Amino acid sequence: MVSAARGRTVLIANPSADLYGSDRMMLEGVRGLVELGWHVVVTSSDDGPLIPLLRAAGADVVFLDAPVIRKSALRPGGLVRLIREIATQTPRMRRLVADLEADVVMVNTVTIPFWLRAARRAGAASVVHVHEAESTLSAPARALLTRPLRWASGVVFNSQTSRRVSGSAWLERRDRARVVLNGIAGPDRPSPARIHLDGPLRVVYVGRLSPRKGVDLAIDAIDRLRSAGIDAELDIVGDVFRGYEWYERQLRERIARLALEDRVRLVGFQRMVWDIVSAADVAVVPSRGDESFGNVLIEALMCARPVVAADHSGLREASGGLEAAVLVPTDSADGLARGLTGVRDDWAAMRDRAWRDAETVRRRHSPDAYHRALSDALAERIGDLGARTPGRTAASTMSESEPLVLEGRGR
Incomplete structure (x- = not known):
């Protein structure tokens, strides 16, 4: 088991090891959090191109299956499988949070919400980073994806669009919703496009x-x-x-x-x-x-x-x-x-x-601003949990950063 380092520990739950939109944003967040002094542990259900990049960025990686909400869960057979996965996998998830003594669990995308319950039962704060805004989903599908946001200590949205579509009024009233624009590390220096369109x-x-x-x-x-x-x-x-x-x-x-x-x-x-x-x-x-x-x-x-x-x-x-x-x-x-x-x-x-x-x-979309804003959002939720929970040390918050605004699910 990965041991917690000194200072604050964040466990980041990611549904896969791909390298598309939400995965790339999580990787960029890991780089910044490590630089800002966090001990970062990332959990994934499988291996893939994301994993070596996470390790190179300074994160520890733990492979652990976790229930994922898919469209198939709206069908009777799919719902039965999901319930079975929740029953067998959630205790392992809770044990990982407890063993790491994680201060906060960041759940990357709304498709793996059961990490929120695991965090709560282990006494850790939790933040969902929302990259989805699919307003055309059926009412049952949208409820299945967004209702679990109520379990979170806080939510970070990648855009005003995802904030609006999520219908997070209860979080807004409790001042636990934040919009943080994606931080994107572009090319070192853009090259000008060709002057004349010769050819295709x-x-x-x-x-x-x-x-x-x-x-x-x-x-x-x-x-x-x-x-x-x-x-x-x-x-x-x-x-x-x-x-x-x-x-x-x-x-x-x-x-x-x-x-x-x-x-x-x-x-x-x-x-x-x-x-x-x-x-x-x-x-x-x-x-x-x-x-x-x-x-x-x-x-x-x-x-x-x-x-x-x-x-x-x-x-x-x-x-x-x-x-x-x-x-x-x-x-x-x-x-x-x-x-x-x-x-x-x-x-x-x-x-x-x-x-x-x-x-x-x-x-x-400065990566530095994204790093600071994400770190602040996590530290803020730890502070709230420490204030509410006797015997738990409240983490000091990072310096305030300029408010930014949010993304979709990716490329």
Whole structure:
């Protein structure tokens, strides 16, 4: 068992070892918390690309299965499996919190809420970091995801969008909800986009391959551009969740059916995206489903590249005040193609706007500010618990940081 170091200990519960939006934000948070003197332990149910990066950042890692709320839990068989997992796994989770003498448990995403009960029973404070804002979920599904927030000592939202969708009025009344903008460590120095669009327009998509992310819309938009006599190519960066392999097959079949094999490439998951985004002229974020924020939009602009994105939810929030973020109708390949055409036709101006936006987003999403705000939010909840619990030492809070504002579930 991992022993607690001197000072404050935070146990961070993460549902997997992937490297997408919420995982990357958690990794960035770990870097900052370690630098600020926290002892950080991260628990994951499996191994994957995130694990060596966590260890390199100074965190201890414990592998432990934990119940995860999935859509299947809304069906009778899935609910039975979830109840069985809760009964068998929660005692182990509680023992880990107690053995570590964790001061606070941070639950990364709303899909693993039973860590909150484990923290409470072990006498630790708890904070949920919410990266989701799916307003189109059915009422039972949304209740299943958001009702457990009541168990938390506090909640950190990554955007005003996720704060609004969660319906956290009871937390607001108790002043236990905070909005903390994602901290994103961009490239050391953005490289200017090419001056002239000689040859094809280079388009990039970065993110999960899933229907709700609208990857097929990006492929169709390239086909629309070709039909309009505009030469364009698309790199698709990312892979599928387990169980969604059928969608990748559909994408490949679509590319073949449209005879776009020489124009659309599926390049798979890439741990670092800065080089591939910088090699493009413009990024697309065609999500059909709600996004709590829009990391990919911000990452593209950190590379000084314009972005064409769906006009809804957190993507609208993320693009606020930015000149080179073009919002287009949701679920529309035609709209996406028109947005790309507009960027191409006004290239000189869009290139300059993206360069200005690069500096804006670097300031707005400073990792240092994110680290301080996250640390403050955790320390604040420990202080509350110490004040309420006789015999428990209240942690001193960090110095106050400038209020920031929140993200979606990721790339």
